[in-house]
Amino acid sequence: MFLSMNWIQDFVDLSGLDKLELIHKFSLSTAEVENEIFHKGSDISGIVVAEIKSVENHPDSKKLHLLKVDAGNGELTDVVCGAPNVRVGLKTAFAKVGAQVGEITIAPRPLAGFTSYGMCCSESEIGISDDHSGIMEITDDIPNGTDIKDAYQIDDIVFEVDNKSLTNRPDLWGHYGIAREFAALAGREIKPLELDDLNQYNSLSKVDMKIEDSLCQRYSCLQFENISRNVSPVNMRIRLFYCGMRAINYLADLTNYLMLEMGQPMHAFDSRKVEKIRIKRFDKPFVFQTLDGVERNIDENTLMICNGDTPVAIAGIMGGLDSEIVEDTTTLTLESATFNAVSIRKSTVRLAHRTDASMRYEKCLDPEMTVTAIARFVNLLKKYDNGVKVVSALTDEYAFRYDKIVLDFDKKFVDRYTGIYIDNDTIVKTLESLGFKVELNDDNFSVEVPSWRATKDVTIKADIIEEITRIYGYDNFDINTTRSPLYPVRASVVKTTENKVKDILVKKYNLHEVHSYIWAYNDELKAINIPVENNIKLANATNPNIETIRNSMIPTQLCQVKSNVSFAPDFGIFEIGRVVNGLDENNLCIENKKLAITLYSKTKNVKDVYFELRDILAVITDDLKHKALTFKKAEPKHSYEHPVNLNTILLNGKEIGTIGIAHPTVSKKIDKKASIVFAEIDVNEFSFTDAAAIMYDEPSKFPPMDYDISIEVPDGVFYDTLSECWKSVNSDILKNTKIVDTYDTDTVHSITIRFEFSSSERTLSSNEVQSVMDSVIANLADAGVKLRQ
């Protein structure tokens, strides 16, 4: 919203004060002012009112005229002018030689064979409207030679306030409310508005008007006729233009002017079309043509202004085409009303049509304002058009009143909330300057909130703190730390786990952390043959491609692998993110935090990559939990899982995730030759599994003894079967085993296992070692495993 400093100063005397400094203060204390401040009129000078004394056609040009103008200096000046509206007797804006018009400095200039000693200007050239159809037409009452800036309020400081920073301040949607803020910030008085006394029309008959719907809070109206003026006064048009509005005609301009001045939207109807004003909603949807000529679908929730049963305007949003003021309109009905803010906002959203009026109504306007606005309107209307006649009594139905708000608090409350000392006198003065009524007894305040702040903005004591502190100025605050007891803060186990896991994956295994979206991307998944699995959906996705929330991060990660195949021949990615696995008994999403890892390799075979990932998981578990993972063959549940080598990952016997190979139908779409292996682990399950303590094993002082055996492992026998053969012997001198060699032929898979024996008490004899090994070998034989010959 653009604001004019001239307009503000109609209501508060700011003389002797630095206006830019005040605007800056306003930005810090009230609402955000955009950086660019416009110094209107600063780019023109030397433009005076001049009268055209003679007009001659240019001998060689149809468009150009040769003028003699009287610029008030006692002589006539020759001017060549191309404007169509030149005529003898017309007073216009004349830029003398030496004048500044925007970028141009006026100098004597040869023009089609004649010299022009100056330039007649259009309103657009002066910067007071966008009218460049001809030169400015000035009324006869202004003497020739008057500087245009003395004739009109062209010099002005205009600034823009971010509308978003006014959402909670219905009182700031007009200059008068803004002026009140400036008055408070400057320590000056706000002047009352000049109003027409509406009581004088009480003897006239009222307008037939009735509120039939509670969405209308207050409806006030007045009828008048005999408007002779069509074009608004120049100063009014300048203000409208500076504030971003186009001048239309006197009546329309005046309703806009009132809205910009008081924040109260108004509408003028042709009285013939609103003989029986009814405010209501309709049971059935219908089409309604607004005054911009657009046909709009009105539903049963939209409040309408009607003439009996005929809708004539969308309440608070826009008037209808049929009831607009036309050429032969003689009597007008002026509406000044307030409506339920939520209803207006919802209608605006439904109609996808936001207007200057609806924008204000959405903010909960003060219903007290409707009648004042009419009184102000009539005051201005008569001021510039003294033939106007009011032909009805003020008709006003006040259906909904906001409660009066009185807030009680004490000085201690203010001290505690602010953390600084602000004296009682400052508090009282600040609040009173903003229109609050304050009673102070000892240190106890009783504050009545003015109606324009009481519609939703100021309702509790904390709101009063804001009023006091923002005017006091946050820059003036002493800043202090708190005094609180000290207590230890424990890091959450999940957080710690996440950080450690990320460090291992990045620092030890060179994996890359990625982020992805919480929903499945249909198209991307389809491109790698993964159908989106049914899961909870977004109810209002604007993009049909992202309807379904993911139930696993693996499909997403496979897509990401595909988009990175050109990055490197081998890489791995991981993410800690959320998935949803169905709904619980309360119909709430079961949200799980997962760690997903996918490895991709063009250079390694799938077995190596698979074991690489298995080892990564084992190291993480060993590092964080001092425990070993176990695995259980799993049946594929998802189309992207290769049915072979799919395993459930168990920690402490509890299922915490899955490791597997990408299904060929998927991996072929990603990269025909690469090995792609994935794992997904539940981060919370993993984190909340207790870690085993590190038990220190003192190195033995006695010599250890190693015993190697080579065995042939039949197909289908897994290492956990082998290890069971020596674990079951339960020997306390067998400390460790490891594979020291593997030897594979086409037919035989053979491994050499080293058994490490030691005792902390004695030197071992070969007999006792042999006896353990005999048992091991016997167990292996029972399991069908032979020693290699």
Added chain:
Amino acid sequence: MNEKLLSLKDEIVSKLDQTNDLIDLDKIRVAYLGKKGSITALLKGMKDLSNEERKNFGAEVNQLKAQAAQLIEEKLADLKQKEIQREISSMPQFDITSPANLERGSYHPITLVQRECENIFRTMGFSIEDYPEIVTDYECFEALNIPKHHPARDMQDTYYLDNGQLLKSHTSAAQNAILKKYSKNLIENDTPIKAIFPGRCFRNEATDACHENTFFQMEGVMVDKDISISNLIYFMKTMLSEVFKKDIKVRLRPGFFPFVEPGFELDISCLICGGEGCPSCKHSGWLELCPCGMIHPNVLREGGIDPEKYTGFAFGLGLTRLAMMKYGIKDIRDLNSGSLKALSQFTDDE
């Protein structure tokens, strides 16, 4: 020394001169000084000599033996030295200036910025909380004093799910749960609530270089008996100076958020120009950084805390924005792109 012995010595010297490897040298040693060596043989042959002769000759042979042993020893040392020299000179000169192999893993930039912030707050005694991404209307709005008709609830801003839940549109959605979690400790043990909660947020809007529907924020709250606006400014200034590693000026402007009262927009002095005004701060000298404010009494009450006894402040820091500022990331969409060309650059956890 007799002729024979002298010529034998010359012979040894000449042979040693011609020798250049350790194996030959050992052969020479064996040939002269070994059990069957020629010098040893001379000693053995002395039994045929008279006592007198034996005494003189013996002394001369022993002298020769000692000389030979010394010559061989010297030659050995010489050869070993030469071998070291050879080894040294055989070492090629490596091109230390060749490009280093920098291949390693990477963290997501959000992780890096988040960790940095978390560490700062940890040092100031804040706990770090985790919170779901899918929340209820109550958590996201109702508990935060966002009335039913507030524009923030409009369908176009928030992603709603089939079951009526929603993707949290701000980290403030965790406030209620955090307040409830710690209110007992606050009330019974006078332990102030100091917590931050980083997390992912979602807004139903079109994406472009500056807008994402998925982004990270970090919320912070502090509640105690006498937390004031003055404290809020102190904490924001201290924390942001740590984040940006320089003394940051802050200023507050009124800002409207339903869950705080008063609410503020917090600006920091421009990081580029320090407040002088430059293109990156649109010549204002200030950057709008984070909304904050005193927690609204209704929000405290909803969290089980009596607003007549306790006050508190809350703030919301845009982690995504911080990461973009810190690393000069211009297109916000890079962060969720999964593109390793972009993301693999963030290798270090400072």
